[in-house]
Amino acid sequence: MSELRGNPWPRRVGGLVLVLVALALPLALSDFWLQTGLFVMAAAIGAVGLTLLVGVAGQLSLGHAAFAAIGAYVYAWSTGEATSTVGGAGLPPLAGLVLAAVVSALVGAAFSPVAGRLRGIYLGLATLGLVFVVRHLLVNLDQWTGGFTGRSVESFALGGFSFSNSDPDYLAVAGVEFEGLHRLWYLFLVLALAACWLAGNLRSGRTGRAWANVRDSETAAAAMGIGVARAKASVFVVSSAYAGVAGAMLALAYGRVAPDVFSLTASVDFLVMIVLGGLGSVGGAVVGALFVTALPLVLAEYSGSLPFLAAPGSGGLDPSTASRIVYGLAIIAVLLFLRGGLAGAARRLRHGSAPGAPPSAPGPTPHDPLSTHDVGRPAGGPARSKETTP
Amino acid sequence: MTHLPRARALTLGAATALALAACSTTDPNQAGTAAGSGSGSAAGSGEVQTGNGVTDAEIRIGMLTDLSGPFAAGAAVQVTETKAYWDQVNAAGGVCDRDVAVDVQDHGYDPQKAVTLYRSMAPDVIALQQVLGGPTSAAVLPLAEQDDVYVGGVGWAGSALQYANNQLPGASYAIEGANAIDHLVDGLGVAEGARIGVVYFAGDYGADVLAGAEHAAEERGVEIVAQEITSATTDLSAQASALAQAGVAGVVLGAAPTQLASLAGSLASQGVDVPLIGMNPTFNPSLLTTPARDALLANTYSITSVAPYSSDAEGVKAANELYAQADPDGALGWEVPLAYVQGELLKQALQGACDSGDLTPEGVVAALRESSSVDTQGLLPDGLDYSQVGQSPTTTVYLSKVDADAPAGLALVDELSGPSAESFSYGG
Numbered sequence: 001m002s003e004l005r006g007n008p009w010p011r012r013v014g015g016l017v018l019v020l021v022a023l024a025l026p027l028a029l030s031d032f033w034l035q036t037g038l039f040v041m042a043a044a045i046g047a048v049g050l051t052l053l054v055g056v057a058g059q060l061s062l063g064h065a066a067f068a069a070i071g072a073y074v075y076a077w078s079t080g081e082a083t084s085t086v087g088g089a090g091l092p093p094l095a096g097l098v099l100a101a102v103v104s105a106l107v108g109a110a111f112s113p114v115a116g117r118l119r120g121i122y123l124g125l126a127t128l129g130l131v132f133v134v135r136h137l138l139v140n141l142d143q144w145t146g147g148f149t150g151r152s153v154e155s156f157a158l159g160g161f162s163f164s165n166s167d168p169d170y171l172a173v174a175g176v177e178f179e180g181l182h183r184l185w186y187l188f189l190v191l192a193l194a195a196c197w198l199a200g201n202l203r204s205g206r207t208g209r210a211w212a213n214v215r216d217s218e219t220a221a222a223a224m225g226i227g228v229a230r231a232k233a234s235v236f237v238v239s240s241a242y243a244g245v246a247g248a249m250l251a252l253a254y255g256r257v258a259p260d261v262f263s264l265t266a267s268v269d270f271l272v273m274i275v276l277g278g279l280g281s282v283g284g285a286v287v288g289a290l291f292v293t294a295l296p297l298v299l300a301e302y303s304g305s306l307p308f309l310a311a312p313g314s315g316g317l318d319p320s321t322a323s324r325i326v327y328g329l330a331i332i333a334v335l336l337f338l339r340g341g342l343a344g345a346a347r348r349l350r351h352g353s354a355p356g357a358p359p360s361a362p363g364p365t366p367h368d369p370l371s372t373h374d375v376g377r378p379a380g381g382p383a384r385s386k387e388t389t390p
Numbered sequence: 391m392t393h394l395p396r397a398r399a400l401t402l403g404a405a406t407a408l409a410l411a412a413c414s415t416t417d418p419n420q421a422g423t424a425a426g427s428g429s430g431s432a433a434g435s436g437e438v439q440t441g442n443g444v445t446d447a448e449i450r451i452g453m454l455t456d457l458s459g460p461f462a463a464g465a466a467v468q469v470t471e472t473k474a475y476w477d478q479v480n481a482a483g484g485v486c487d488r489d490v491a492v493d494v495q496d497h498g499y500d501p502q503k504a505v506t507l508y509r510s511m512a513p514d515v516i517a518l519q520q521v522l523g524g525p526t527s528a529a530v531l532p533l534a535e536q537d538d539v540y541v542g543g544v545g546w547a548g549s550a551l552q553y554a555n556n557q558l559p560g561a562s563y564a565i566e567g568a569n570a571i572d573h574l575v576d577g578l579g580v581a582e583g584a585r586i587g588v589v590y591f592a593g594d595y596g597a598d599v600l601a602g603a604e605h606a607a608e609e610r611g612v613e614i615v616a617q618e619i620t621s622a623t624t625d626l627s628a629q630a631s632a633l634a635q636a637g638v639a640g641v642v643l644g645a646a647p648t649q650l651a652s653l654a655g656s657l658a659s660q661g662v663d664v665p666l667i668g669m670n671p672t673f674n675p676s677l678l679t680t681p682a683r684d685a686l687l688a689n690t691y692s693i694t695s696v697a698p699y700s701s702d703a704e705g706v707k708a709a710n711e712l713y714a715q716a717d718p719d720g721a722l723g724w725e726v727p728l729a730y731v732q733g734e735l736l737k738q739a740l741q742g743a744c745d746s747g748d749l750t751p752e753g754v755v756a757a758l759r760e761s762s763s764v765d766t767q768g769l770l771p772d773g774l775d776y777s778q779v780g781q782s783p784t785t786t787v788y789l790s791k792v793d794a795d796a797p798a799g800l801a802l803v804d805e806l807s808g809p810s811a812e813s814f815s816y817g818g
Contacts, residue, residue: 035509149528254501254505256532260525261525296503
């Protein structure tokens with residue numbers, strides 16, 4: 001999304017067309033597709049945050065869902081009115097959204113000393129603990145969270161305009177009635193574009209280069225005058241804030257939050273998104289989020305019209321199982337054949353036509369998904385052992 | 391370069407103006423209804439007003455169930471029975487002179503799928519007969535309440551009672567729990583001042599059972615020894631030891647069949663010979679093939695909101711015969727009468743909406759809330775009262791004893807409505 005190379009105009013025009021299409025889509029889509037779109041955009045923001053952390057800065061995290069949960073519940077609590085069963089601060093929704101990002105970022109900051117000491121799979125396991133701790137808190141702090149059944153979420157509003165079915169009760173654009181889903185679509189689109197733009201700039205700027213340098217070799221980074229601990233902490237904070245916003249958006253898309261939404265599976269899904277899309281690529285993370293979120297929903301919806309899928313319950317290959325299998329196969333295929341994920345494949349496609357001109361990326365180059373996990377690489381050991389062609 | 395910002399500003403301004411010009415905040419339908427009376431489809435006096443999911447020939451209802459997740463086996467039985475039920479209704483002339491078609495979708499116990507499937511289904515159905523599963527129904531119920539769509543069959547947790555659009559098939563879990571304590575005291579001779587164990591799942595189901603049991607314990611002067619577990623707890627020997635240590639005179643279980651087998655077996659092996667009462671979903675006939683069989687046969691009771699499979703009430707017999715025809719090799723169990731009675735409840739609500747001339751989603755919810763005495767031929771206790779949002783429709787439950795000779799392993803003992811079940815009220 002931010003790779004500034006060659007002629008920028010085709011990319012810019014392409015991006016503009018995509019944005020225009022996204023702006024026009026609510027005029028045509030049914031409620032099912034709108035709801036799916038909301039889930040995709042929320043997941044995309046989370047995935048972009050994770051790709052900064054795992055792809056750019058090389059810190060494996062299995063705890064992304066925990067930060068999303070914090071964001072979702074902070075939004076629900078801070079905007080909710082206090083009732084007899086659950087508390088609430090009754091703040092304006094915009095303040096709630098900002099608080100969701102800030103609190104998640106603070107928790108990320110509090111966790112960053114741990115992240116500074118651990119690497120690779122060990123960091124992954126440490127963040128895994130976060131998911132269980134947060135889930136335990138969500139279930140047991142029921143005067144704030146509503147416990148196991150969760151709590152309802154106030155709809156978003158901005159200066160008297162509510163992103164729900166009411167207030168204004170009737171709003172039509174070009175003859176299409178704009179209900180809550182349509183209005184949320186635009187809110188989410190603005191948030192998603194802003195998040196991607198910010199992430200792209202961060203990645204290709206000074207901060208992103210520092211993160212990538214720390215990923216590749218902490219010693220080399222320190223020698224170049226980068227504060228390693230500071231860089232590691234900052235990427236954790238940024239990624240947590242992204243997750244917090246994504247969580248608040250998920251809460252808005254559901255209209256309700258419950259602990260089950262933010263399970264370990266959600267964390268793994270975020271990882272799958274960024275590996276499929278290509279570690280470190282913002283555009284890849286968005287495409288990965290689209291694939292991982294929409295595929296099961298679409299397969300379930302259209303299972304009736306797919307001849308090779310059995311009707312649910314009849315004992316054959318049903319849509320849910322099918323989508324899990326497609327997931328698995330897609331991940332294996334990407335790892336085996338598409339180095340750098342979908343983003344890497346797209347890059348090769350673009351430069352395949354001009355083999356004489358190798359890509360000269362000024363930003364940090366995306367890497368092989370396996371090498372950036374730096375699983376098993378001892379801390380401070382020989383770096384960039386697998387660093388081959390980008 | 392200096393002209394670029396101005397050009398951009400102009401383009402932006404033009405785009406905004408265009409977008410604003412396309413906007414409108416006056417509802418043409420609303421304006422029409424204010425002047426006329428009713429919407430277009432309600433023509434004369436004899437005509438029924440119709441809405442989503444209703445055509446002249448067909449009424450469409452939805453069912454969001456779990457055919458690929460943890461409840462797949464029981465859910466498949468309910469789908470078979472539900473389809474057979476509506477086929478039977480259609481053969482007898484349908485509802486409101488229309489055939490009823492069921493749209494079954496599988497959410498696989500995933501709230502995200504449940505919500506999107508609901509979104510795609512809602513414009514085409516008049517009501518949802520079932521949304522299976524705790525987290526999935528918790529996600530769908532508030533959306534359906536906003537849209538004023540009837541939702542049946544979300545289980546018996548008291549947390550679902552707050553939704554005006556939800557119809558609980560029988561007594562809630564708290565009522566079951568209170569009745570269990572009442573029966574231990576009145577029917578099984580547990581003395582005042584004795585201790586009673588309550589083993590329950592963390593979550594809305596178990597918490598509701600515990601709330602009812604605690605209320606009843608206070609009324610009846612017994613003491614509760616609570617043991618919280620999760621659905622991942624499959625070995626209950628530690629809980630059994632704790633209960634044995636506390637010297638309990640009876641145990642109430644709000645969990646699943648795996649936990650029942652483990653708890654009954656552990657208590658028996660520790661020589662604790664006390665009655666064990668399981669709530670609705672705790673018993674499954676397949677438990678009688680496990681090593682816990684003898685312990686279950688000796689001491690175990692089941693309290694259900696729906697009449698058990700072995701009941702000889704007219705409605706239960708009809709349900710069982712229908713299921714035997716639809717799937718001669720199918721698994722027997724409490725799902726059969728449950729699916730039948732959920733169909734029956736929705737049919738009555740649809741009929742009520744038809745009679746009041748408002749066959750729309752809102753009309754079905756209104757018909758549900760006007761029904762203060764629903765009878766279901768013995769499938770559920772008679773006289774269900776749905777006019778009070780937030781309270782259980784009945785205080786009567788069915789008590790059965792585990793019996794190897796009875797069909798589906800449960801022999802009906804009695805219908806119960808204990809004093810503390812009757813005095814229990816939500817939010818009170």
